[in-house]
Every structure is written in C-alpha cells, then in structure tokens.
Amino acid sequence: MTDTTTQVYRVWIKAAPEKIWAAITEPEWTRKYGYAAPSFYELKPGGAYRSEATEEMREFGRQNGFPIPDTIVDGEVLESDPPRLLVQTWRMLMDPTTAAEPFTKLTYLIEELKSEPGVCRVTVTHELVDAPATATMVAGSPLDEAGGGGWAWVLSDLKSLLETGSPLSAR
Amino acid sequence: MADDDRVFKALADPTRRFLLDLLFAREGRTLTELESEVEMTRFGVSKHLKVLEEAGLVVVRREGREKLHFLNPVPIRLIHDRWIDKYTERHVTALVDLKRSLEEES
Numbered sequence: 001m002t003d004t005t006t007q008v009y010r011v012w013i014k015a016a017p018e019k020i021w022a023a024i025t026e027p028e029w030t031r032k033y034g035y036a037a038p039s040f041y042e043l044k045p046g047g048a049y050r051s052e053a054t055e056e057m058r059e060f061g062r063q064n065g066f067p068i069p070d071t072i073v074d075g076e077v078l079e080s081d082p083p084r085l086l087v088q089t090w091r092m093l094m095d096p097t098t099a100a101e102p103f104t105k106l107t108y109l110i111e112e113l114k115s116e117p118g119v120c121r122v123t124v125t126h127e128l129v130d131a132p133a134t135a136t137m138v139a140g141s142p143l144d145e146a147g148g149g150g151w152a153w154v155l156s157d158l159k160s161l162l163e164t165g166s167p168l169s170a171r
Numbered sequence: 172m173a174d175d176d177r178v179f180k181a182l183a184d185p186t187r188r189f190l191l192d193l194l195f196a197r198e199g200r201t202l203t204e205l206e207s208e209v210e211m212t213r214f215g216v217s218k219h220l221k222v223l224e225e226a227g228l229v230v231v232r233r234e235g236r237e238k239l240h241f242l243n244p245v246p247i248r249l250i251h252d253r254w255i256d257k258y259t260e261r262h263v264t265a266l267v268d269l270k271r272s273l274e275e276e277s
Contacts, residue, residue, distance in 0.1 A: 003199030008230045008241035011249075012174065123230065140244075152248035159249070168252050 005131075007139060009124040011155040015162040017110045017120050021083030023158060024108055033161045034154035037072055041088075047077040049088050069093050075103060084110055090126070092134050101131040122158075124151055174227070178246045181226035186211065187219050191228060194242035201237050 013020060023029040027038035030051070037051040051073040053061075061068035072094045079087035089103035105127040113119045128135040140150025149156070161167045181187055186209065193208055194200060206216045220240060223229040227246045232239050 003232075003234060003239050004197055006199055006232070006241070008198075008232055008243060009245050010227055010230050010243045011245045012227065125232065149248060152244045153252075155245050156248045156252050160252070 005128045005135065007126045007128065007135065007151065009126075009151045009155055011122050011159050012113075012119055013122055013159045013162055014119050016118070017083040017112050019162060020110050020120055020122060020158075021086075023162060024086065025082075033157040033167045039073075041077060041080075043077060043080040043082065043086075045078060045080070047080070049073075049075040049077055049090075053094075075106070078105075092137060095133070097133040098131070098137060101134050102129070104128045104131050104134055122155065124155065126151065174246070175250070177226040178228065178250065181222050181228055184219070184222075186215075187223055190216070190219055190223065191242055194229065194240060198241050199232075199239040201239060205240065 023033070025039065025041045025043060027040055030037065030039040031054070036054055037057070038054075039051045040049065042048045050071045053068045053070055053072045057072070058068050073090060073092055075089040075091055077086070077088050079085060086108040088106050090106040091101070091103045092098040107123075107125040107127075109123045109125070111121045111123075113121060126135075126138055128138070138150045140152055157167050182191075189209065190205060193205060202213065202217060202220065205220070206213050209216055211219075220229060220231075224231060227243055230241045230243045232241060
C-alpha cells in the first residue's frame, strides 16, 4: 500500500508545548508568522475554524484585480487536546479551484522530547484526498514564486519566531 | 550531534539521497517498496532510512499494519532559510501570488 495524497512535515522547536499550541491556535500569534493570516479556533469537537485575509492581502488583491474573500481558510475542529493534539478539517477558499475541492484533514501533534525537555517535536500531517490543487499549494514552490513555501516555510518561520522572537521575514 | 550535522551527514551518502529522490517522486512508501528500487539488502535500506529519520528528513507514519515513509522537507527548508532567504519579503503577498498563478494556469 502507498499513500500518495498525505504530506507529513516535522520540525523540532525549542519552546514549551503550551507556547507552540498558542502559536498555532491564537490569532495574535498566527498573524506573526507564515502567511500572517489571523486564525480563529473554537477548540472543541465540531467547533469552527477560520483564517481571515490580512489587510495587505486584500490591498494586493485590489491592486491586481483579484477579489480576496474575507475568510481564506475554513474548517471544523475534530479533536482538541491542548497542548498536544489538534485535528481539524481544512479548506482553502482563496482560489475557486481549491475552494471547490473537498475538505482536507490536518493534524498537529506536539510532543515534548523526554531526552531533551524544553524541546518539542511538532508533526503536521495533511491528508489531501481528492484535493490536488490544495496539495500543490501546501507543498510549496521551491522557488517561492507561487504561494511561498507552503508548510515547510510556515514551520521554519514558526520555529524562527518562537526561538528568536522574530519571524524570518523580519530578521 | 547538532541538528544540522545530522542533516548534512545524512545527505552526504548517495544511497540516502536516492531514497529521498524516490520519496520525492512518490511519498508514503513501505520499506518493501523502497527496497525493490535499490540494489541492497533490506537490512541496509532499513539502516539508511534510520539515519534519514534521525536527521528528520524522513518521517515514518503508521497506517494500519504498515509503516509508510514520507519525505520531510523542513530540515532542508531551515538550511535554505539560514543562508538564502535573508532578503525575501513575500510574507504578505505569497498567497495572492499563488492565486494569480493558479488562475493563469487554468
């Protein structure tokens, strides 16, 4: 058996699991790294999730003639076990192609290392069944020409923010 | 050993780079599948995969009774960001650029 639709990303971050959990689930944090879109979670099974377009995205969209929706990603919380496990559905609404694809499943697992307390292993598993355009987007473009670096870039930026206090773009 | 040392050591071996190539082409493969592509014993392939896993370049995920191997690009991204990404400021516009490129393709 092979699984060609799932993508797995892993990064080690020197930070407490609670801090990493906050950086993933609180808008004050999510606006500081990656695509900088504030994320809103209702952290219980069946709870709503959404990420909002930033003012910069809207402005860029206006200038270039691409209407940007207010909510750029939506989904539903399936499982929330802070600060360790978050399972949710995830659908990118920025583009009509990805918006028409089925909801994908996203899992964040935060595990503090027994051998190195204070360091967490963060694993992002994105199950992208029947969602090829979304899969292309989250895999990132190696040259950052289209859509930036996807999950690898987001996690690299998250690591930078939590370990140095500033995201890569501000360094 | 520091994280970067593990990554560079793992990447220094041609067989291990080839295993990453295989996973880049198609992810989520079992040891048996990977073994069939390499002129090497199961034990040898499994040892190489262990080195890749310890460097964070491969992540193993259990699905049912199988262990599937995935390429994790984050350690390579970290190396990229350390030396190459200094002046990039695509933060804000990245998603919009993507939208445009998707629309141009369609």
